[in-house]
Amino acid sequence: xxxxxxxxLKLAGIGGAVLVSGCARPGEPYAADxxxxxxxxxxxxHWGFRGAPNPEAETTLPKAVAAVNALETQPDFIVFTGxxxxxxxxxxxxxxxxxxxxxxxxxxxxxxxxxMPGEHDGSxxxxxxxxxxxxxxxYAFDHKGVHFVALDNVSDPAARIGEEQLAWLKRDLxxxxxxxxxxxxxxxxxxxxxxxxxxxxxxxxxxxxxLMPHKNVTVFYGHIHQEHHFKTAHIEHHAAKSLIFxxxxxxxxxxxxxxxxxxxxxxxxxxxxxVEAEKPAEYKITERPVAKA
Amino acid sequence: xxxxxxxxxxAAATLAALPAWPQERVVxxxxxxxxxxxxxVPLKLGESVVLEFTTADVHMGFKCVELGVxxxxxxxxxxxxxxxxxxxxxxxxxxxxxxxxxxxxxxxTLVVS
Numbered sequence: 001x002x003x004x005x006x007x008x009l010k011l012a013g014i015g016g017a018v019l020v021s022g023c024a025r026p027g028e029p030y031a032a033d034x035x036x037x038x039x040x041x042x043x044x045x046h047w048g049f050r051g052a053p054n055p056e057a058e059t060t061l062p063k064a065v066a067a068v069n070a071l072e073t074q075p076d077f078i079v080f081t082g083x084x085x086x087x088x089x090x091x092x093x094x095x096x097x098x099x100x101x102x103x104x105x106x107x108x109x110x111x112x113x114x115x116m117p118g119e120h121d122g123s124x125x126x127x128x129x130x131x132x133x134x135x136x137x138x139y140a141f142d143h144k145g146v147h148f149v150a151l152d153n154v155s156d157p158a159a160r161i162g163e164e165q166l167a168w169l170k171r172d173l174x175x176x177x178x179x180x181x182x183x184x185x186x187x188x189x190x191x192x193x194x195x196x197x198x199x200x201x202x203x204x205x206x207x208x209x210x211l212m213p214h215k216n217v218t219v220f221y222g223h224i225h226q227e228h229h230f231k232t233a234h235i236e237h238h239a240a241k242s243l244i245f246x247x248x249x250x251x252x253x254x255x256x257x258x259x260x261x262x263x264x265x266x267x268x269x270x271x272x273x274x275v276e277a278e279k280p281a282e283y284k285i286t287e288r289p290v291a292k293a
Numbered sequence: 294x295x296x297x298x299x300x301x302x303x304a305a306a307t308l309a310a311l312p313a314w315p316q317e318r319v320v321x322x323x324x325x326x327x328x329x330x331x332x333x334v335p336l337k338l339g340e341s342v343v344l345e346f347t348t349a350d351v352h353m354g355f356k357c358v359e360l361g362v363x364x365x366x367x368x369x370x371x372x373x374x375x376x377x378x379x380x381x382x383x384x385x386x387x388x389x390x391x392x393x394x395x396x397x398x399x400x401x402t403l404v405v406s
Contacts, residue, residue, distance in 0.1 A: 087394050123391035157391040158354065195358045197397075198389050254385075256397050 035145045038276040040068055040075040040110075041185075043222030044242035046120060047104070048097035049086035053245035053258035056266060061104055063291050064243050064272055069109045071288075075274065076143065078110050081222040081240060082118030082154060082187030091129060094121075098133045114141070118187040118223065119154040127155040138165050140172050146277055147176055151186040153201040159188055160202035170210050181281045184211065184219040189239065191232045194250035199224055211235060216281035224250070225258075226269070227287060238285060241271040267291055317375075318342045322401075324366050325349035326393055329386075332401040341377040354390035357403060363389065378405040 045061045054060060068078065085097040098121070105113060115134040122130045127137050137152035149172060153161050161169075176182065184190070190204035201207070211217045217235045225242035226249065245258040246269030262268050267290040276284040320342050323330045326349075336342060346355055346366040355374070356363040359382075364374045387400040 087391075087396075089393055119391045119396075124393060154391075157352070158389065159391070196385050196387070198356070198387060255400060 036276070036278055037076040037144050038274050039143075040071075040078045040272060040274055041081060041220055041240050042068070042078065042243060042272045043081040043240040044083040044118065044225055044244060045080065045101065046083055046086040046242070046244035047101040048088065048093075049244050051258075053261055055261055057244060060243055060267070060270065060290060061101070062107075063267075065104060065107050067288065067290060068272065069107070071274075074110050076110075077112035077114060078108055079114045079150075079185055079220070080105070080116070081185055081220065082116050083120045083222065083242075084115065084118065085121050086244075087120040087124060089124065091125065094125070094129045095132070098129055102133055114148075114150065114185070116150045116185060116187060117152060117154050119157070119159070122152075122155045123157040126157075127152070130155075138168065144277070146181045146183055148183050148185060149173075151184060151190075151207060153186055153188045153190070153204065156202075158202055159198070159200070161204070161207055166203070166206050166210070169207060173210055173214065176214065178213055179215055181277075182211070182214050182217045183277075183283075184217065186219065186221045188223045189221055189230075189237060190219060191230065191237060193224065193228070193230065193239075197250065197256045199250060208232060208235065218281065218283055220275065236283075238283075240273055241269065241287065243270055243272065243290065246270065319345050321345045321347070322355070323347050323349065324353045324355070324388065324399075326351070327388075327395040327399040329355075329388075329399065329401040334401065334403050336376070336378050336403055336405045338378055338381050338405055341375060344374045344376055346372040346374070351392050352390055353388045353392050353399075355386055356389040357384050357386040359384040360403065365390065378403070381405045 042064060047061055049057050084101045088094050117127050117130045117137050130137065137155055138150055140147065140149045151161060152165060153159055156162055188201045189199055190201050190207050192200040212233060215234060219235060219237045222240050224239050225247035226239065227241055228239035230237045247256055248259060259269060270290045272288050274286040274288060278284060320334055322344055324346060346364060348366045348368050351368060353366040354363065355366055360378060362374060362376055364372050366372050382405055384403045385400060386403060388396060
């Protein structure tokens with residue numbers, strides 16, 4: 001029985017990472033497709049957090065790095081979508097946490113790693129310390145036919161992207177054709193996912209207005225510490241799990257307090273994801289655990 | 294959408310500069326890391342009140358999505374927000390300006406009866 005490409009991915013995916021480029025569709029030549037690739041998204045690592053919601057906070061990030069390194073096939077690149085560190089009022093301690101995080105992340109086999117701040121990294125000093133370690137808080141890059149845009153919606157403590165960055169985004173998008181494959185990486189949801197918990201971006205609708213003329217747009221973000229998938233018009237939004245503690249489903253409890261640690265199932269609700277970019281603008285998401293139970 | 298947000302912000306700023314009318318009830322809400330005091334604010338349906346905010350330390354915010362009101366709370370200033378609840382119920386509010394560890398837990402409720 002012939003196995004088509006999707007079936008192959010499903011079957012091979014049981015054992016770990018899958019490189020889609022080398023798989024042939026029935027009737028197609030067996031040849032690598034240069035435009036297909038995958039990247040890994042890690043989010044909300046909160047390095048420096050100490051507390052009951054994760055009594056193994058000091059080892060969770062190193063375990064996640066080891067889990068990514070253990071993938072059978074390594075990704076083209078890796079993104080951390082914010083809250084690299086847990087916030088602190090002490091600027092020296094903030095820099096110490098950022099330095100430690102950077103040192104741990106340097107243990108990733110893949111050296112093409114992209115970062116962006118979360119409000120815990122950047123909202124108390126408008127990302128001054130973050131920039132010392134990781135550079136610009138918003139930027140764009142191209143990879144195998146996909147235009148990636150990293151947006152900063154946290155350096156303003158009121159969670160606004162701001163006029164300057166929106167003007168930059170407009171210039172960046174104006175240079176892209178309407179059918180460009182665009183992926184937005186950011187920390188907070190650009191749409192009002194649950195404003196009652198501040199799960200939104202103050203001027204996120206302005207960014208979405210700029211993205212709307214482009215027909216192939218997908219957003220990957222963090223902040224809400226759980227997997228979540230939503231569509232605004234034709235734009236898909238995919239939230240990632242955290243690597244410190246899960247948060248409750250939107251509105252499911254009075255306060256957005258972390259879900260308790262379950263010693264019987266450590267790391268439950270935590271993880272990272274692989275994102276396979278396929279033509280024309282489809283993304284296959286595979287969630288991965290921090291450590292096997 | 295943009296215009297509506299702009300007008301909303303302008304209205305909040307204007308209200309912040311206004312004193313309460315003599316007949317209006319004033320409800321004082323003190324913000325500090327990471328609580329509002331009081332956390333539960335009883336209000337009467339249709340009664341115009343002035344919420345009077347202060348912060349003991351850093352720039353904070355007050356936002357109640359269901360009643361469509363928000364305001365910055367700035368150190369060294371008293372911020373006033375006039376509110377006339379038009380629906381009964383319990384409505385959550387929270388700090389919408391990141392202020393540090395446990396910012397996410399800084400919230401309260403307006404109870405309109």
